[in-house]
Amino acid sequence: AQTVTQSQPEMSVQEAETVTLSCTYDTSENNYYLFWYKQPPSRQMILVIRQEAYKQQNATENRFSVNFQKAAKSFSLKISDSQLGDTAMYFCAFMKSRGSNYKLTFGKGTLLTVNP
C-alpha cells in the first residue's frame, strides 16, 4: 500500500517570501502521479500542481514549483513570492497510474499561513 508523509503540520511565511513544503511517499510502483492540492479555509479543494513520475523535469505552475526526487521518493512544493491568498491547507497526494482506479492517497496536510 502507498503512504504519503507530510512532516510539517504547520508553517508560516512572510508575504513575498519563499516557502517549501515537504512530502515523502512510499511505493513499489514505478509509474505514478504526484499532486499538491490546496484547501483554503472553508473553501473548495483545488489542484495546485501535478507531476508524472516518468518525467524527469520538475513541474512548474507560475509561482508554484516542485522538487521531485524519484529515488529519494520526495516531492516538495516551493511557493515563491508568497501571497496572502496562499494561506491554506496543502495536501500532497499519490496516485498509481497503472490500472484504472484513479484513487488518491493523501498526506495529513500542512497548514500554511502567509503573514502580511
Add this chain to the structure above:
Amino acid sequence: SAVISQKPSRDICQRGTSLTIQCQVDSQVTMMFWYRQQPGQSLTLIATANQGSEATYESGFVIDKFPISRPNLTFSTLTVSNMSPEDSSIYLCSVWTSAYNEQFFGPGTRLTVL
C-alpha cells in the same frame, strides 16, 4: 474543468437518523469518488461509485453504513446511515476526468451529528 455541486452544503442531524448527500457533475465522468474529511484531518476515501453496479468500498467502510448510488455518469448519492456523533465530518464528492487528467472536488457537505 468539471464543475461539481453537492447538496446539502451542511446539515445538523440527530443521532440514529440518516442523511443522503447528492453530487452532481456538469459533464459525464467515468470515475466518481466519495471522501470523508474529519475536522482538521486529511481526506479518507470511502468508496468508488460505479455506474450501474455496486460501489467499491475501502477498508473500514461498509455498504450498510454508507450506501451509494450512481444511476448515471453525472450523478451520485451517498447516504450516511444510523448516524452517531463520530460521523460528524465533511463529505466530499470527487471525479476523475480523463480529458484533464485531473481529479476535481466538490465543495463538500459539512455534517454535524448531535
